[in-house]
Amino acid sequence: MPIKPKNILAVDDEPKILEVVTSYMESRGFTVFSAPNGKTALEIFDCENIALVLLDLMLPDISGEEVCAKIRKQSRVPVIMLTAKIEEESLLKGLGLGADDYIRKPFSLKELGARVDVTLRRASDDLVPLVTKNSFRSGDLVVDFEKNIIKKRGLEVLLTPSELKIFSALIKYPQKVFTRAELIKIALGDEFEGYDRAIDNHVKNLRQKIEDDSKNPDYVLTVHGLGYKFEGG
Structure with missing residues (x-):
C-alpha cells in the first residue's frame, strides 16, 4: 500500500x-x-x-x-x-x-x-510521545514512557515491542490518522515483506489489553478506508 x-x-x-x-x-x-x-x-x-x-x-x-x-x-x-x-x-x-x-x-x-x-x-x-507521562479518562489508562510502564485501571499492561511502537506512534500524534503502511514501517521496519493487514492483528491485540471493549474501542480508533488514530478523550 x-x-x-x-x-x-x-x-x-x-x-x-x-x-x-x-x-x-x-x-x-x-x-x-x-x-x-x-x-x-x-x-x-x-x-x-x-x-x-x-x-x-x-x-x-x-x-x-x-x-x-x-x-x-x-x-x-x-x-x-x-x-x-x-x-x-x-x-x-x-x-x-x-x-x-x-x-x-x-x-x-x-x-x-x-x-x-x-x-x-x-x-x-523519533517515537518520543507528546509527553513522557499522561493519564487518560480520569486514570483509566496511565502511560509512562520514561519508565516504560502502561497501566489499565491500576494494573500494569505488558505490550510486545511491536505493540509498544505502534502505541508510541499513535500517542505521539494525537488525532493523526496513520495508514497501515506507515504503522508497518514504524513497527516492523522497511524489510517487512508480509501483508499490510498484519498490522490489524497488532492493533487487535493492543486493543484487547487497553480497551474496556476491544470491539468498541475508546482509545485506538479505526478510520475506515484510511487507518488508525489515537483518541485520548
Missing part, C-alpha cells in the same frame, strides 16, 4: 510567499493547506491531518509564537518557523515553544525543501 502524500500547513500573511511555497511544495508531491493568519491556521490544523507546519512568526492576528504554543499543547507535529526576525532572543523563544527548526526570510525554495525533508525524516524516526 503506497503512503499518501503528506499534508503541509503553510501560514503566512504575505500572499506571494504563500503562493510560491504552495506551488513549490505541491510540485514535490505534498498537499498544501494555506492560511493567511493564525486563526485560520488553527482551524485548518484541527480539521486536517497535518504532517508539518511552515509558520510565519509575524501574523496579523495571533502571533506565530502563540500558534506554535497552541499546536504543541496537542501535537508533536513538526513546526518550521519562517521569520524575518534576526534577533537571537526571538529565535530562541520560538524554539523554546517547541518549533523544530527555523528559516530566515528571504529563503531559497531549495533550502526550504531540504529543511522540510530533514525535519519530516527526523520526526518519523
Whole structure:
C-alpha cells in the first residue's frame, strides 16, 4: 500500500510567499493547506491531518509564537518557523515553544525543501510521545514512557515491542490518522515483506489489553478506508 502524500500547513500573511511555497511544495508531491493568519491556521490544523507546519512568526492576528504554543499543547507535529526576525532572543523563544527548526526570510525554495525533508525524516524516526507521562479518562489508562510502564485501571499492561511502537506512534500524534503502511514501517521496519493487514492483528491485540471493549474501542480508533488514530478523550 503506497503512503499518501503528506499534508503541509503553510501560514503566512504575505500572499506571494504563500503562493510560491504552495506551488513549490505541491510540485514535490505534498498537499498544501494555506492560511493567511493564525486563526485560520488553527482551524485548518484541527480539521486536517497535518504532517508539518511552515509558520510565519509575524501574523496579523495571533502571533506565530502563540500558534506554535497552541499546536504543541496537542501535537508533536513538526513546526518550521519562517521569520524575518534576526534577533537571537526571538529565535530562541520560538524554539523554546517547541518549533523544530527555523528559516530566515528571504529563503531559497531549495533550502526550504531540504529543511522540510530533514525535519519530516527526523520526526518519523523519533517515537518520543507528546509527553513522557499522561493519564487518560480520569486514570483509566496511565502511560509512562520514561519508565516504560502502561497501566489499565491500576494494573500494569505488558505490550510486545511491536505493540509498544505502534502505541508510541499513535500517542505521539494525537488525532493523526496513520495508514497501515506507515504503522508497518514504524513497527516492523522497511524489510517487512508480509501483508499490510498484519498490522490489524497488532492493533487487535493492543486493543484487547487497553480497551474496556476491544470491539468498541475508546482509545485506538479505526478510520475506515484510511487507518488508525489515537483518541485520548
